[in-house]
Amino acid sequence: MDAISLLTIFILSIFVGIEVVSKVSAVLHTPLMSGANAIHGVVLVGAIVVTGKANNNIELALGLSAIVLAAINMVGGFVVTDRMLEMFKPKPAKKDEA
Amino acid sequence: MTPTWVRLTELAAAVLFILALKGLSSPKTARRGNLLGALGAGIATVVVFFYGQSFYSGPIKHLPAILIALAVGSIIGWIAAKRVQMTQMPQMVALFNGVGGGAAAVVSVIEFLSSTTHESVAPLTATVFTVLVGSVSFSGSILTFMKLQELMTSRPVVLPAGRYITSLAALATVASAVLLVVHSSNTLLYALLGLSLLMGLLLVLPVGGADVPIVISLLNAFTGLSVAASGYVLGNTLLIVAGTLVGASGTLLTRMMAAAMGRPLTNTLFGAFTAKAVTSSGSSEDRPVKSASPDDVAIMLSYARKVIIVPGYGLAVAQAQNTIRELVELLSAKGIAVDYAIHPVAGRMPGHMNVLLAEANVPYDQLKEMDEINPEFPEADVALVVGANDVVNPAARNDKSAPIYGMPILNVDQAQQVIFLKRSMRPGFAGIENELLFDQKTSLLFGDAKESLTKVVNAVKGL
Numbered sequence: 001m002d003a004i005s006l007l008t009i010f011i012l013s014i015f016v017g018i019e020v021v022s023k024v025s026a027v028l029h030t031p032l033m034s035g036a037n038a039i040h041g042v043v044l045v046g047a048i049v050v051t052g053k054a055n056n057n058i059e060l061a062l063g064l065s066a067i068v069l070a071a072i073n074m075v076g077g078f079v080v081t082d083r084m085l086e087m088f089k090p091k092p093a094k095k096d097e098a
Numbered sequence: 099m100t101p102t103w104v105r106l107t108e109l110a111a112a113v114l115f116i117l118a119l120k121g122l123s124s125p126k127t128a129r130r131g132n133l134l135g136a137l138g139a140g141i142a143t144v145v146v147f148f149y150g151q152s153f154y155s156g157p158i159k160h161l162p163a164i165l166i167a168l169a170v171g172s173i174i175g176w177i178a179a180k181r182v183q184m185t186q187m188p189q190m191v192a193l194f195n196g197v198g199g200g201a202a203a204v205v206s207v208i209e210f211l212s213s214t215t216h217e218s219v220a221p222l223t224a225t226v227f228t229v230l231v232g233s234v235s236f237s238g239s240i241l242t243f244m245k246l247q248e249l250m251t252s253r254p255v256v257l258p259a260g261r262y263i264t265s266l267a268a269l270a271t272v273a274s275a276v277l278l279v280v281h282s283s284n285t286l287l288y289a290l291l292g293l294s295l296l297m298g299l300l301l302v303l304p305v306g307g308a309d310v311p312i313v314i315s316l317l318n319a320f321t322g323l324s325v326a327a328s329g330y331v332l333g334n335t336l337l338i339v340a341g342t343l344v345g346a347s348g349t350l351l352t353r354m355m356a357a358a359m360g361r362p363l364t365n366t367l368f369g370a371f372t373a374k375a376v377t378s379s380g381s382s383e384d385r386p387v388k389s390a391s392p393d394d395v396a397i398m399l400s401y402a403r404k405v406i407i408v409p410g411y412g413l414a415v416a417q418a419q420n421t422i423r424e425l426v427e428l429l430s431a432k433g434i435a436v437d438y439a440i441h442p443v444a445g446r447m448p449g450h451m452n453v454l455l456a457e458a459n460v461p462y463d464q465l466k467e468m469d470e471i472n473p474e475f476p477e478a479d480v481a482l483v484v485g486a487n488d489v490v491n492p493a494a495r496n497d498k499s500a501p502i503y504g505m506p507i508l509n510v511d512q513a514q515q516v517i518f519l520k521r522s523m524r525p526g527f528a529g530i531e532n533e534l535l536f537d538q539k540t541s542l543l544f545g546d547a548k549e550s551l552t553k554v555v556n557a558v559k560g561l
Contacts, residue, residue, distance in 0.1 A: 071171025
């Protein structure tokens with residue numbers, strides 16, 4: 001893809017990124033940070049791409065380590081965020097009981 | 099060429115990420131939002147194996163090794179995320195963020211090493227940017243993790259002439275980055291890598307105390323941007339979109355957090371260089387404090403009409419959330435109005451305390467935010483501060499030399515009586531003396547928060 005198209009995607013993503021979180025409540029700062037943290041774990045895709053065309057052992061070793069690191073970021077990030085948010089959920093039910 | 103269906107699936111993943119962030123901004127949709135994000139990431143990971151000739155000159159190589167590495171990383175991440183205690187959440191997020199930044203840096207290093215021609219400036223600049231920012235995020239996050247895990251001091255560390263060392267290192271980093279774009283060489287790349295890792299450390303070292311969470315958020319945004327740049331290097335639009343979304347939303351989130359602390363971001367990062375040595379009028383040991391027994395505390399609480407509870411990190415470390423809920427239920431049964439006052443940075447991250455109390459099934463409507471509860475303190479007969487210190491320290495209002503000066507605090511000092519449950523006279527996370535401890539209307543009950551609260555609960559039952 002040409003540079004201008006990529007730049008367009010980049011600039012538009014900035015505005016979307018700012019817009020979607022602009023109304024977040026303070027209560028959710030931590031889960032939001034954690035969830036966003038998990039999303040940048042998709043660098044895993046990049047790690048798999050470069051490893052899949054590694055030409056020598058150094059590139060392969062570096063690539064595999066990048067895959068491990070990125071997978072920790074992605075899987076760990078989503079799981080830990082879900083654990084946090086799980087605790088926000090049962091609240092309304094609890095109130096009804098009381 | 100990459101097949102069209104692969105590119106369309108990537109578009110779907112990008113949309114899922116946007117919906118994920120949108121969902122995460124509201125309590126009702128937050129959990130679903132996170133799951134949508136996970137779905138998007140999962141789809142993207144599966145689809146990458148179907149990329150066509152644009153990435154691989156032949157079939158994908160090293161497939162078994164890649165799958166093993168993927169499994170190893172996933173299992174480590176899964177177990178770490180399942181095992182971590184809620185109190186240790188901030189350092190876990192820091193660590194996950196750090197490894198992500200590291201991965202982005204490594205991806206760009208490989209891409210640099212493997213391409214034989216570096217004629218084009220734009221991809222080269224993106225590579226240099228990823229290596230630089232990814233490495234800063236990596237080493238900075240690891241150091242943040244160590245501070246929060248208390249593997250090292252959580253106080254700001256200011257090296258002698260630190261300001262000059264940091265400036266010099268920054269100059270050297272930028273210089274090697276520019277040189278690398280102009281004249282690409284492997285040696286320069288390693289130099290940039292080393293300098294960037296050093297910059298990450300120098301950036302985080304002088305940050306201390308309650309400011310650490312803001313730095314985690316900032317480094318999170320950094321990692322996002324480096325992922326976006328690595329997407330540019332690889333010509334992968336999904337990485338550009340995902341990385342930029344996180345970079346932009348993370349920057350905004352960082353500014354919101356800094357605003358909640360009542361100070362600009364530059365003050366958070368570089369405040370330690372300008373702050374004077376901590377002043378305290380008289381040393382703590384020789385000044386009298388009023389200590390109370392669990393029975394005294396029980397009586398004060400039971401004969402109050404209105405009680406405000408200020409929970410802090412100390413409550414969480416002692417795992418006393420359930421005990422405090424029991425105490426509140428007992429007091430409510432006596433017809434006493436009880437509320438929790440939640441400071442925006444109670445715990446160690448914005449919103450952390452809400453998560454911790456939610457874990458103990460504390461009803462949501464009893465948690466009051468700072469702006470809502472502050473006008474109520476003068477009407478409160480008793481303010482019970484459990485394991486909190488900095489967020490109620492009047493020095494933030496009065497003492498211009500205090501590192502927390504300007505941070506909005508809970509107006510506990512306006513309550514009729516104040517009770518502190520504390521482990522010791524040790525100052526809080528920010529390392530400053532709290533004048534309120536020596537006030538006439540303040541009583542202290544020393545000990546582990548859970549043990550103290552259990553004694554108080556029993557004493558209230560016995561009344």
